[in-house]
Amino acid sequence: QLIVMKAILEDIKSNKGTSSFHAFRYQVPYFQFKWHYHPEYELTYIVKGKGYRIVGDSYEYFTDGDLVLLGSNLPHTWSGKSNDDIDSDAVVIQFSNEFIAPFLELNESISIKNMLENAIRGISFEADVSIVSKIIDLSTTNGMDRIINLISILDNLSKKQTKSIASNTFHNVVSKKNEMRINKVCLYIQNNFYNKISLKEVAGLVYLTESNFCKFFKKATGKTYSDYLNELRINEACRLLVQSDKSINQISFECGFETLSYFNRVFLNKKGVTPSKYRNSKTI
Incomplete structure (x- = not known):
């Protein structure tokens, strides 16, 4: 379904x-x-x-x-x-x-x-x-x-x-069904992204199995759950890199990444540069 x-x-x-x-x-x-x-x-x-x-x-x-x-x-x-x-x-x-x-x-x-x-x-x-x-x-x-x-x-x-702004592949389907679900999920992610949030945890918020939640979330946002979460975390990291003097290691943990190596890998994939290069280019 x-x-x-x-x-x-x-x-x-x-x-x-x-x-x-x-x-x-x-x-x-x-x-x-x-x-x-x-x-x-x-x-x-x-x-x-x-x-x-x-x-x-x-x-x-x-x-x-x-x-x-x-x-x-x-x-x-x-x-x-x-x-x-x-x-x-x-x-x-x-x-x-x-x-x-x-x-x-x-x-x-x-x-x-x-x-x-x-x-x-x-x-x-x-x-x-x-x-x-x-x-x-x-x-x-x-x-x-x-x-x-x-x-x-x-x-x-x-x-x-x-x-x-939105991608060419985004197709909006107007329906009131599940409107409360996506608000509940996205608000929860936004308020807790700096913690470890498991797929089981967010799926449970809206009483879906993990498999059905993945389909639901991809249809809702055009992104997988993990990609959406990483994008939010990386965007927050970008803000902290430019607006604070915190170390890259500290920023990675504050944004919810469990290891610095994984943070560096995701950041490079999303932004095309390393966190340090990003910071230097924005603060010159």
């Missing part, structure tokens, strides 16, 4: 009220793990915050200035605790296909149309000052100015270089 996972469906229609689209400032002590999806497109700018951004089968470290456009029904979450007392801060803009479709019929909107089609896998941008100020202002703008400014933002973004 094939087990299909899904993220939580977020109801944006009720959130936006009578507005044509939803634009808001989201300020919290930290971004909590919430693996979810919605039919609307979403443009998210991280004003302040750091942690991990999961989009489809992509798992990447993010920090201040992260700017991402997500397509319809693409599961995602930003998750991370700040190292200081400053709140995490984001501007989120969510708009439906029904809202944007009339604009896409215009000849002048061809670049926006192409960009939105590419957003099915999620795309990230290098944020510049002019676009960022428009995005931040949009959360407090009213009336027709909101619509004009959003189209202007999308037009500006459509002319910039982009980077795809």
